Amino acid sequence: MKYSYCPKCGGSLRLNENKELSKPLCSVCGFVFYQNPSVGVAMILIRNGKVLLGRKRGRYSGQWCVPCGYVEWGEDVYEAAKREMLEETGLRIELTSLYTVSSLYGEPYVGTEWYNPEQQSVMIWFLSKETGGELRAGDDIDQVGYFSYEELPRIAFPAHEIVIHKLLEEQLIS
Ligand SMILES: [Zn+2]
Known part of the structure; x- marks a missing residue:
């Protein structure tokens, strides 16, 4: 995971382990950090x-x-x-x-x-x-x-x- 903090609220990002293709997820506000081309x-x-x-x-x-x-x-x-x-x-x-x-x-x-x-x-x-x-x-x-x-x-x-x-x-x- 390249990014550590949520761009919306500054909370810590963690990987959402429930998804097959895991996206970083903010542990505070729930923002999903999509990394698309x-x-x-x-x-x-x-x-x-x-x-x-x-x-x-x-x-x-x-x-x-x-x-x-x-x-x-x-x-x-x-x-x-x-x-x-x-x-x-x-x-x-x-x-x-x-x-x-x-x-x-x-x-x-x-x-x-x-x-x-x-x-x-x-x-x-x-x-x-x-x-x-x-x-x-x-x-x-x-x-x-x-x-x-x-x-x-x-x-x-x-x-x-x-x-x-x-x-x-x-x-x-x-
Ligand atoms: Zn957040």
């Missing part, structure tokens, strides 16, 4: 057989990924996807379909620099269509560009490599 969204935009990627600033500086981000508390998943795309690439999009979902935990992360059991997330991947705006890097992205599979730059995250490879196999990119 964060929800992320990634927006796939393809043009002429090439996928739009952004180059990261910060921790993964110089490495590239599909535009993505986290769903805020109280925010709709689809709105989060459109907001993140606009912030990172300057483009307004329509989400045309749900492409895949990946759990950013366990394989292929264990033993890599990406493995962080403290920060688990579920990534929802959308196929999208540009509806407006103007392509320019923003937020934690400092460069944007379209890439075919053979032109791919260094990709920041294994899940993105896997999904980009899936795009190739399904002939959505070339």
Whole structure:
């Protein structure tokens, strides 16, 4: 158990031994401390057989990924996807379909620099269509560009490599 005190009342947390998957429970106010993965969204935009990627600033500086981000508390998943795309690439999009979902935990992360059991997330991947705006890097992205599979730059995250490879196999990119 990673947390010792209740975030609501400061009481001691203990494990609820009656449940199969035990959640920390406050011994004072009864608050159940759920530890769930964060929800992320990634927006796939393809043009002429090439996928739009952004180059990261910060921790993964110089490495590239599909535009993505986290769903805020109280925010709709689809709105989060459109907001993140606009912030990172300057483009307004329509989400045309749900492409895949990946759990950013366990394989292929264990033993890599990406493995962080403290920060688990579920990534929802959308196929999208540009509806407006103007392509320019923003937020934690400092460069944007379209890439075919053979032109791919260094990709920041294994899940993105896997999904980009899936795009190739399904002939959505070339
Ligand atoms: Zn409490």
